[in-house]
Amino acid sequence: MAQLLIVDDEAHVVDRLAATVDWKSVGIDQVYKAYSGQEAIEQLHQFSVDIVITDIRMPGMSGLQLIAEIDQKWPKTKSILLSGYSEFEYAKQAMQFQTEDYLLKPVKTDDLLATVARVLRKLEQEWEEVISAQRINYTLKEHLPLLRANLLHELLQGRDGTKWHEKMMRLELGEFAWQRFSLMAVRLDDRFDDPSGEDLSWKEYAISNMAEELFGGRYALWHAKDTHDYLIFLLTAKQEAEGDDPGWIERTASVLQSAVGVYLRGQVSIMVSGTGVFPDDVPACYNRAITAFRNRIGDEPEQFMRLDDEKDVVAGVRSLEYLYEPPALVHLLEAARWEAVEEKYKRIFTGLESGEAISEEHLLEIYFTIASAYTFIAHKNGRLLADTLGADYGRMTTGMPFRTINHLREWAFRTLKLLQEDMAKETKDSRHSLIERIRSFIDDNVTGDLSLQSVADQVKLHPVYVSKVYKLETGENISDYIQRVKMEEAESLLKHSDEKVYVIAARLGYQRPHSFISAFKKTFGMTPQEYRDGHTS
Structure with missing residues (x-):
């Protein structure tokens, strides 16, 4: 379900729209309220808002300034403007900020719901395009080599996995049975160490292409570069391959080794295994190949070896x-x-x-x-x-x-x-300490800047993290605590000072007195003046 934020410095407009409109009928699950542009920014930092409905003329940050910042920081959030008839020309400027629509005050409920429903449909269409099969397939093909290599890494390392064949089908590796396989490990030797890293990557790519050219007629290849910088190839016979020549892979691997020396002017050592059952035997076969490289070939360059099942089993102490x-x-x-x-x-x-x-x-x-x-x-x-x-x-x-x-x-x-x-x-102790620091800053700066950003700057953390941790630990939003502290300060000022209500409102950060009056009445059930009259002799 979607989330909506209503912004207007006229508190009664915000409260009426939030309380009386049947938002759920068009798919709005949660409605947030803000009485100024700055308060709206704080709400956007705390909550994932899909649509913002904002008045165009507000003191401080105007509606146009608000939607400009939304467009910059929350590009997926849609904005709808509310404006008076006299502000029509002014509202046209909003089009450059990709405002979805503007409605004239007083807005009719049916018009408002219809506009919000249309904007929600547009938002859904945008997300559907992002996750559409066509786009995913295009992205998948673009990153296919990397995704294939990552999956082979998991297989080589023996990670617990299921449905290997299904995963391979998605990566276009499943056109052959892959019931049995052979493994070929290629190590780039000393003469490849001289070029730059970029040139080395190019030569690794070239070796992969050469292997595909040599083996591809009879075998399907799947390769990756492992953590030891070896090129590891898995090979499985294509269905149309005829005959069973166990020496063919060895002879062709030898051709690959020779071609690398002639055309890439480099030396490689190659280890070729016998056949195994896919995928169960892959990790063991790979580990035996790496062990054989270490124990039998060592640092000698341009070596070639076949890994025979019986001959290469190393007896001795068990490895964990x-x-x-x-x-x-x-x-x-x-x-x-x-x-x-x-x-x-x-x-x-x-x-x-x-x-x-x-x-x-x-x-x-x-x-x-x-x-x-x-x-x-x-x-x-x-x-x-x-x-x-x-x-x-x-x-x-x-x-x-x-x-x-x-x-x-x-x-x-x-x-x-x-x-x-x-x-x-x-x-827990760290979070408790953080909550105490947040509350201490709010208590000491009740008449100063108490935006979420200023609180986050004080504790040197990201606003979203601060908001989420505070809600997780206390069960309320930071804005609720700030509001409560402001009302307590207002109560004290009304009792113990002669300052005018509008002065108190400005002191506490309310840009319009009626916003302060509305908030105070919501908390205490009476206006500030009524409260003062009842608590002074």
Whole structure:
């Protein structure tokens, strides 16, 4: 549902339109009120307003000035002008600010609703165009290589994912079965280090095109650049490919290596795998290829190797790969994704229990990973980890703290809870302190500039954040608190001073006395003069 803001320095006009018009009948769910242009700006900072209806002549910021600022800062917000007959020519100037319409006062309810309904339809059409299938498809095609590479990154890193084939279809990767695959890893060697970064990117792109040219007749290719700066290609046989020649990929990869040397004047090393089941075998195949590059090829340039399933399985100590699967533990803690951390812990300890024999070093590896992540987060928040964990911190400073999986698991989940509670308390205390600072500034400057921007500037935060945090913590808007403080000050001035009502109104920031009178009457049930008469002897 849409949101509407009514702006007029005549309070009775604003209140009448807000209260008596059946806005819900045209799709308006929430109506906000402002009695000056500046107050309207504050409301726009706090709320997502779709349509603004504003009077054209107001003291201070006029309606034209208001819609000019709206056009600059909130271009999706639509504006409708209200003007008197004598202001018709003046209203024409508003057209340059993309005002949707202007209505003559006194406005008829049916005309007003019809105009708002038309503007809402226009707004809906604009958003429909933004999210239209045609535009999305165009944008998708424009960014297709990047989106494909990002999806392949997720697959290579073993991220939990479902419906891979559906995602690939959307990225135009699903025209072939992708039931089995081969993997080819290409490492750019030393002779590619000389050119500028821009030239290197161009050569990587050229290698991808060369691979497509060589393999594309028989295989569909899907490639990405990984975190090690290797070019990783997945290949699956096209349906029309005939025969089964297991050596063809190797021979063609060798041709690619030679062509890069001749035409790009660079050296590459290439690792080619056997076939695997898609997508389940992709992460393991990729990890084995990277390991083989490190252990068997090393720094030697222009090497070529086939990754055979039986020959290249490395026996020995088990690696806890799932401990380092993205997203990293430290990143989850930094984003305060507590449930995701718990799931990662469950995966880690389930992997320990379901695997081969676990050594003391494996327990240390997990412990050090968790402890370093905790320490980083605590220090980043300006706290000592010892203050957060209490007695549990002591175990971290005494040799080998855990000798069983169960003890390590219990410590991990218990300390996670302590860290979560400490950060939540820190956030709560920080917000409470912020509310106190906001209220103190308002209390001390009741007769000064109390715009949302001035309050935000005082606490050095963005106005939208200040508004949302204040509402979240107190249950009311900042404008409600400001209004209440102003009314308390007005009450005191009426009781203890002889100042005229219009002087008090100006002192409290009301540009017209009747706006002040309306606000005061709404709060106390009587006019300022009636209140003064009843509280002075």
